[in-house]
Amino acid sequence: MTEVHVLVPDGIDDPCRPSGGNVYDRRVCDGLVALGWSVHEYAVAGQWPLPDAQARLAVGAALALVPDDEVVLIDGLVASVVPEVLKPEADRLRLVVLLHMPRDEACEVAALSAASAIVATSNWTRRWLLDHYTLPEDRVYVVQPGVDMADLASGSLSGGRLLCVGSITPAKGHDLVLEALATVDDLAWRCVFAGSLKLDVEFVDGLRRQAEDLGLADRVCFTGPLRGAELERAYAEADALVLASRAETYGMVVTEALARGLPVVATNVGGVPEALGHADGSRPGLLVAPGDPQALAQALRRWLGDPRERARLRVAARSRRLALSNWGQASRELAAVLSEVAG
Numbered sequence: 513m514t515e516v517h518v519l520v521p522d523g524i525d526d527p528c529r530p531s532g533g534n535v536y537d538r539r540v541c542d543g544l545v546a547l548g549w550s551v552h553e554y555a556v557a558g559q560w561p562l563p564d565a566q567a568r569l570a571v572g573a574a575l576a577l578v579p580d581d582e583v584v585l586i587d588g589l590v591a592s593v594v595p596e597v598l599k600p601e602a603d604r605l606r607l608v609v610l611l612h613m614p615r616d617e618a619c620e621v622a623a624l625s626a627a628s629a630i631v632a633t634s635n636w637t638r639r640w641l642l643d644h645y646t647l648p649e650d651r652v653y654v655v656q657p658g659v660d661m662a663d664l665a666s667g668s669l670s671g672g673r674l675l676c677v678g679s680i681t682p683a684k685g686h687d688l689v690l691e692a693l694a695t696v697d698d699l700a701w702r703c704v705f706a707g708s709l710k711l712d713v714e715f716v717d718g719l720r721r722q723a724e725d726l727g728l729a730d731r732v733c734f735t736g737p738l739r740g741a742e743l744e745r746a747y748a749e750a751d752a753l754v755l756a757s758r759a760e761t762y763g764m765v766v767t768e769a770l771a772r773g774l775p776v777v778a779t780n781v782g783g784v785p786e787a788l789g790h791a792d793g794s795r796p797g798l799l800v801a802p803g804d805p806q807a808l809a810q811a812l813r814r815w816l817g818d819p820r821e822r823a824r825l826r827v828a829a830r831s832r833r834l835a836l837s838n839w840g841q842a843s844r845e846l847a848a849v850l851s852e853v854a855g
């Protein structure tokens with residue numbers, strides 16, 4: 513049996529704090545167990561990625577429990593900000609950093625330099641790391657997220673049931689979505705914003721005021737985080753996913769939408785084009801410049817106002833759906849990296 517020790521942020525399974533990183537960590541850990549690995553998990557308390565002294569000590573204490581020469585997989589949210597903890601352990605342990613989102617900080621490159629391997633969650637992230645940091649290319653791997661296949665969403669005739677999934681924070685660009693929607697208020701649509709409302713309460717309050725000021729309060733809904741059957745229902749009732757992120761290393765919600773045959777209207781940022789992919793040479797969605805509400809509005813008008821375009825994009829999304837990789841594949845790819853590091 514192959515063995516790995518995994519350090520993750522405390523709260524990985526907290527239903528009030530869903531995130532792509534948490535989902536990825538949980539699914540690949542479960543996948544490794546299914547492959548016959550012995551997975552020892554350490555949930556490290558702290559306000560990551562802004563740890564206090566006690567949180568830093570907790571990482572050191574967890575690593576101290578690991579026997580010499582063992583493989584340790586550390587979530588990048590933790591690893592990137594504690595290089596002073598990782599460096600003394602680098603000769604004793606085989607450290608692998610699972611990096612969801614680069615921070616572009618000096619402490620991060622110091623932490624990554626202490627690792628035997630870095631696993632990026634997209635090809636875009638790997639390119640970014642090699643462009644910005646002095647890292648050996650053969651130590652930086654890619655394991656893209658998987659996705660669960662789901663039933664096809666039926667879709668409405670008008671295409672006006674829009675869905676945004678993601679924590680309600682400035683990085684996800686919900687304010688840009690509202691601004692864009694205000695310019696297509698002559699068309700029939702409703703938009704559901706599904707995501708945590710507690711990570712940036714001031715921003716959420718500002719969004720509610722923005723919706724009121726734009727006259728959209730009765731056409732948008734902030735549900736809070738959705739999981740399980742509630743999230744499935746939200747996808748099933750949607751016509752398209754809207755993602756206006758200002759930064760995104762992959763965008764797991766993109767493939768979650770495609771797994772249901774939902775086209776995507778998104779910003780052309782980071783790894784989003786990689787997640788969106790192609791279907792027989794055609795994009796299963798519309799990509800626009802980040803931070804540009806007018807471009808987003810034009811794409812939404814194109815989706816809402818052109819039945820032929822909607823039909824074309826739905827065909828492309830259903831085709832792309834068949835080529836998506838599952839979590840079992842992601843776990844096998846990660847297991848191959850860990851085995852190489854161990855060997």
